[in-house]
Amino acid sequence: MVKVSKTKISELGLIDYFSKNLRSKSPSVVRGIGDDAAVIKISKDKYLLSTSDMLIEGRHFKKTDNLYDIGSKAIACSLSDIAAMGGEPKFALISVGLPKRYKLKDVKELFSGIKKTAGRFSIDIIGGDTNQSDKLVLDVAMMGIVKPKNITLREGAKVGDYIFVTGALGGSIYGQHLRFLPRVKESLYLTNRFKLNSMIDISDGLVLDLWRILKSSRVGAVIFESLIPKSKDAKSLEEVLYMGEDFELLFTVSKKDAEKILDKIRKKEIRFPLSFIGKIINKKQQLWLVDKNIRLKRLKPQGYLHF
Amino acid sequence: MVKVSKTKISELGLIDYFSKNLRSKSPSVVRGIGDDAAVIKISKDKYLLSTSDMLIEGRHFKKTDNLYDIGSKAIACSLSDIAAMGGEPKFALISVGLPKRYKLKDVKELFSGIKKTAGRFSIDIIGGDTNQSDKLVLDVAMMGIVKPKNITLREGAKVGDYIFVTGALGGSIYGQHLRFLPRVKESLYLTNRFKLNSMIDISDGLVLDLWRILKSSRVGAVIFESLIPKSKDAKSLEEVLYMGEDFELLFTVSKKDAEKILDKIRKKEIRFPLSFIGKIINKKQQLWLVDKNIRLKRLKPQGYLHF
Numbered sequence A, B: 001m002v003k004v005s006k007t008k009i010s011e012l013g014l015i016d017y018f019s020k021n022l023r024s025k026s027p028s029v030v031r032g033i034g035d036d037a038a039v040i041k042i043s044k045d046k047y048l049l050s051t052s053d054m055l056i057e058g059r060h061f062k063k064t065d066n067l068y069d070i071g072s073k074a075i076a077c078s079l080s081d082i083a084a085m086g087g088e089p090k091f092a093l094i095s096v097g098l099p100k101r102y103k104l105k106d107v108k109e110l111f112s113g114i115k116k117t118a119g120r121f122s123i124d125i126i127g128g129d130t131n132q133s134d135k136l137v138l139d140v141a142m143m144g145i146v147k148p149k150n151i152t153l154r155e156g157a158k159v160g161d162y163i164f165v166t167g168a169l170g171g172s173i174y175g176q177h178l179r180f181l182p183r184v185k186e187s188l189y190l191t192n193r194f195k196l197n198s199m200i201d202i203s204d205g206l207v208l209d210l211w212r213i214l215k216s217s218r219v220g221a222v223i224f225e226s227l228i229p230k231s232k233d234a235k236s237l238e239e240v241l242y243m244g245e246d247f248e249l250l251f252t253v254s255k256k257d258a259e260k261i262l263d264k265i266r267k268k269e270i271r272f273p274l275s276f277i278g279k280i281i282n283k284k285q286q287l288w289l290v291d292k293n294i295r296l297k298r299l300k301p302q303g304y305l306h307f
Helices: A009-021 A067-084 A104-120 A184-193 A206-217 A237-242 A255-266 B009-021 B067-084 B104-120 B184-193 B206-217 B237-242 B255-266
Strands: A029-031 A038-043 A046-056 A088-099 A124-133 A137-146 A162-166 A196-201 A220-224 A249-253 A274-281 A287-290 A296-299 B029-031 B038-043 B046-056 B088-099 B124-133 B137-146 B162-166 B196-201 B220-224 B249-253 B274-281 B287-290 B296-299
Touching: A029 B124, A038 B038, A038 B088, A038 B124, A046 A067, A046 B088, A046 B137, A067 A088, A067 A104, A067 A137, A067 A184, A067 A196, A088 A104, A088 A184, A088 B038, A088 B046, A088 B137, A104 A124, A124 B029, A124 B038, A137 B046, A137 B088, A137 B137, A162 A255, A184 A196, A184 A249, A196 A206, A206 A220, A206 A237, A206 A249, A206 A287, A249 A255, A255 A274, B046 B067, B067 B088, B067 B104, B067 B137, B067 B184, B067 B196, B088 B104, B088 B184, B104 B124, B162 B255, B184 B196, B184 B249, B196 B206, B206 B220, B206 B237, B206 B249, B206 B287, B249 B255, B255 B274
Parallel strands: A046 B124, A088 A124, A124 B046, A220 A287, B088 B124, B220 B287
Antiparallel strands: A029 A038, A038 A046, A046 A137, A088 A137, A162 A249, A162 A274, A196 A249, A220 A274, A287 A296, B029 B038, B038 B046, B046 B137, B088 B137, B162 B249, B162 B274, B196 B249, B220 B274, B287 B296
16 A cells, blocks of 8 residues: 655755755855754844745646645645755745646635634745646745754754654544644744754655664664554554654654653643654664564665655 | 737736736735735845746747756746845755656756856745656746835836836847846846836737736837837837746836936946836826837737746
């Protein structure tokens, strides 16, 4: 059922290639290619986040999917990227390639989805581009603001960190991937109260996105099957581990902060679903799963890739 | 020869629809949809410009066009938008949909075009997205910085203003549209020395883009055929007036500043091609051409639309 592909040289190789070949030169670029969003210093206490996501008919959604949902998803994906950096989303530019077959009512439906989700998170659509295209293509470039102390990169995970994940995983392919609610408020709640050492949003599956943290941070991890929150739509452990587009937040914190978080979860002071799923260990890029029978199993970096 | 389309309700109508329906709410948005780039106040003396442009195979370039040129053009289009606002381009996010048929060498060629033109204008590529697509699609979101006093909107043209254009127009379809040099330095030269009341870059033809200034500024214009600089590639007056993708700057200044500019052109202190082509008049949205036989002819807002 799940489209699980091996870590493809193609996409991951390309990203490595671009990261090396398009290294930023400006001193104001705190973080360029290689995280959920780029970070640019604009003043002492204000950094600009920016990210872009392209959605293509037949890859990220089906031709027959609801246009309102597609518009909403285009915004939500970028919101999730800004959330994964600990930021507050602010502005978006939207470029669209519209199929000739669309009538004005189709375009309006698409844009009402964009507008609704943008409005819900107080995003201003400040510009964009419209073109004709064979297939529907949307590209959303989003900007946000983040306090320097709240920035959460992929590279900050430390040995001994506790790993947490919001929501429940798996089953997104059955429609949820179009209708998820990006964890913007949850990210702000967490980054304003705790020191998150690393964070990423799960767009390509728990295993692949956790592996990205491990790779950037030069650490390993062990996760426990019994602790991983499973979506009611998930049909197998494979879906929970490898299915993309959950758009939940995956982050690591020190033991001290983890205990505070666990205490708040127990006291129901944290009202959104949040689970402790494992720990960061001193094994570079190694990811281990403790399964239900307490057997240790090494997981390979594979997941859902849009390539 | 020229693909001249009537002002299509489709694209212009859509832009109007979006402008009305996606009005910005944040007080920091100085200018949202409806100009070459959005303007956001980030501090008292620094405003952020942002713009996005989508290029699609079969619309903005041919499948057989040189990939280096296509990559270069994707960056150059956005550079031209930032220039048209009086700004200094700084950062770009690039989303690409890459056809399955591409080999690594094709991708490298595309990116070497992107990298070369970005480097030439000191742009940092800070992020993006890669996907697979049937046809090649590129979306560049670019950010720039502008001093508040230098911002040049479409809406500031005043009756009596002199109209100027950089470079020479027409014939871009014969290859030049892939290899143009955006007028970034020229824009900075002009905005740092003169008060430009309005400016736009010519992406959809002189007539349509001038008409956009007239519409935004609620004024009219008269231009003189004999004064309009013609590209050596242009095969007819029609191409000079209506052909898109010249990416030259079109701007208006007061008579006083115009005289200073004309003096500098005469003394060869302005070293780039710059021509006085007409004047702003008190006739809302009316555009008149004085042809070679000194006959007055009204021009309709038509040009090259990518829709």
